[in-house]
Amino acid sequence: MAELTLNEKRLLAALAKEKKADAEHLASLLDATPEAVVQWAHLAEDKGLAKVERIVEKQILPTEEGEQYRKFNLPETQLFALIRPGTQLADLQKHPAFKIGFGQLRKKGLIRVEGSAVLKNENMSTAAEESALRNPVSGESHTKKLIKRGILAESETVRYAISIIPEGLALVHQGLDLREEIGTLTRDQILSGSWKTASLRRYDVKKLPKTVYPGKSHPYQRLIDEMRQILLEMGFTEMHGEIVQSAFWNFDALFQPQDHPAREMQDTFYLKEEVSLPDGWECLRDMHEHGGNTSSTGWGGKWNPGKAKQCVLRTHTTSLSIQYLAAHPEPPVKAFCIGRVYRREAIDPTHTPEFEQLEGIVMDKDVTFRHLLGFLKEFYQRMGFSDVRFRPGFFPYTEPSVEPEIWVDGLGWVEMGGAGVFRQEVTDPWGVECPVLAWGLGVSRVAMLRLGLKDLRQLYQSDLEWIRNSPVHAPGAAGRKA
Template sequence: MELTLNEKKLLVALGPAGSADAATLAERMETRREAVVQYANLASERGLVDVEKHVSRQYVLTEEGRAYAGRGLPERQVLESFEETIPMRDLQAHPLAKIAIGWMRKKGWVTIRDGVVQKTGNAALGPDETAFARVSETGAVEDGEGVADLARRGLVEEVETVAYTVSITPRGRELLAGGLDLREEVGTLTREQILSGEWKNLPLRRYDVTKLPKRAYPGKTHPYQRLLDEMRRVLFDMGFEEMAGGIVQSSFWNFDALFQPQDHPAREMQDTFFLGERWPLPAGYERVRDMHEHGGETSSTGWGGTWSAEKAKQCVLRTHTTSLSIQHLAAHPNPPVRAFCIGRVYRREAIDPTHLAEFEQLEGIVMDEGVNFRHLLGFLKEFYAKMGFEKVRFRPGYFPYTEPSVEPEVYVDGLGWVELGGAGIFREEVTAPFGIEHPVLAWGLGISRVAMLKLGLRDLRQLYRSDVEWIRETPTYGGRR
């Protein structure tokens, strides 16, 4: 049997006794304890030694616990700082009062009436104090009465100690008795050793080519971030520029500029996160007001009623990135415009596997002479095809700021047709107040749903968890991990 030098040294270190713990073997072999465990596991696979793992759990003082060591728990220290009664005002001057008063009342040591704290005379040592005294004196204790209470208070914490015992087997004794060659092995040959033929007489280190190497986990981009980056690359390749804006928007840009009526259900508190701030309205807001009230200078009749400037000033966490699209168009009213945004939006949702209160949305707009509904469908089909969805279809939809409107769907094996957002052509009521005279194609897509489909997830929350194992195991594009 061909053994490595380290396996041979391990058998020799076990010696006549035939058994020792990893720490003792590490001293004998002049190496690290972790290395001994590694050598022992290799020798165990050959049946030369047996390896036993021993796990013990003990409790030690936390930083806060060490501050009380030798003096007792805070409630005991405060209790012993006064006689039978003391005004609450005076007791609160004690540095531990904030912690201790509640515990003294909970344990029934004191009563408080009319601003006076009085001892009850019932303050015997409890299991938690006894346990605290033991751990303070010995440095560590095993689980026992009162320890759990200290752990809940953050005064002690559990530490795990792992020890290994290595024992030689009859097979190992047989090899040891036959004598072992302990010459240092050669792992790397020099040029001179190869040319001279010296290598033929050297004790070469044996390598097992069937053994898998230790798995390496290099740094990698989060799978969801990779998908966002891929979407950006696709849109850049399609000739789009990226736009950006703050997550806090005025109701004017988030709702009113998009011709969403001020009594629309989406503006209710149960659907939108409203903030205390109010922002001034932009110059020319009167054209948006007129559009809402009577249709402005277009053939539209608007929504009627009286438009409230105060309601338009109220700030919200943006409910969609379309608020950025209309601002971009207001700043660039002349064609051509081809822009996109990937940003987080916020809605008051009940959180479950398919709904979150915040998520990413992809917003896209195209404004140019002569663009029409067929161009919109073409842009969407091209984008989804580049994202790996071969089958795409559209069904009619309704949105307050587009007409006509569609909801794109992609076909996913095992799930069927899945809706992935909304799209349409901005209504004249949206574009006219900002002097935009050409059609604007617009769409908003739920990126998180695309991510679930691409990554094979069943729970949307997985995208936002700090799950290192999932990140390690999720392949990068091309099948690499």
């Protein structure tokens, strides 16, 4: 038989007297916690000396709201008791229980309304519901209804009954060494030689230790941090900005026409606040109306400053890029942002109304479209995606435009975002004369592919089991260069 620990021996000795007892009672005898006693009992059970029973007890108890109704009766009962011949609806509306109680009375067919009069239906009462409130029976229909209303709630308690079996009792009768065990030798014990007669704790080198879960950040956050580190290593500066942006920076500054579908309420979260326009906004107005000082003809029509003052939850992080360029119009500029954006989307496994976007810009005298493709290819390869390709795209504020795609086994080519060279209509109002390469990439899409997820919502959940079992990525992992 495997060696017993001191705690297992103490438990068996206590059980020899008690025969069978709850973990809480044994814990009080052994000066330990119930959880520790259950653990010792399971060890003794594994060695065929004890038996552990897990007993689940279910109770149906009133909620805080239910406790009030136990004192004063259910809202429908309170109202039902007030109804007399000639009772008017207006009379009942004065009662605090009317809002809930009246609806319940009508739903259960206990009353009828004739004009402004409220009448009881014959042979009807709320006695069954009141009985269920005070003496709930599991599975009974009225009890179920009160649980659904949040008046009653099911609770579950677990207790452990531990007993000694004949083999354990025989071992106790043979005699147990209950001397204190020593797990770590001290200097004094070694010098004095007292260790020779001490009761040394034995170790089973084949037994797996208890799993220890180290503290770690969320897998999605680790992936975002990895992206950030890659871009910093590539020489980029991180830019930051507010979640609430004016429509001026979110749309107008990116040469999106004021009647563009993306600006409508079905796509954008508009706020009631407004902000003033920045200095030099007239240049942007001229760009929209007739192309300003460029060869562009603009969008035509009348540009509305009031519409540009509206505040929105940013729909993309490109609004931060154009503000950064306006503040840094001289080359070179090499900046990025990883931030949350907001759009009106129905929540499903592939869509949420808020998600992260990776934004990047490069501005210098001699940069070209080929440099843009090189930056994107380098980034995705460092993220572990070896096969990257590009196909033509269209965006209101870049020309030429491109959509990067990566190859994923089992899925094929997956589109990852949009990129291009900012149009002159975007950069000219801010005095930017050099080419600007820009991209906006989906962070959550990369995360789903890297983490092997099928439901986007899991990225925003604190699933401890998933977090504990997810590996921590090393700097050289996922195809990145060490």
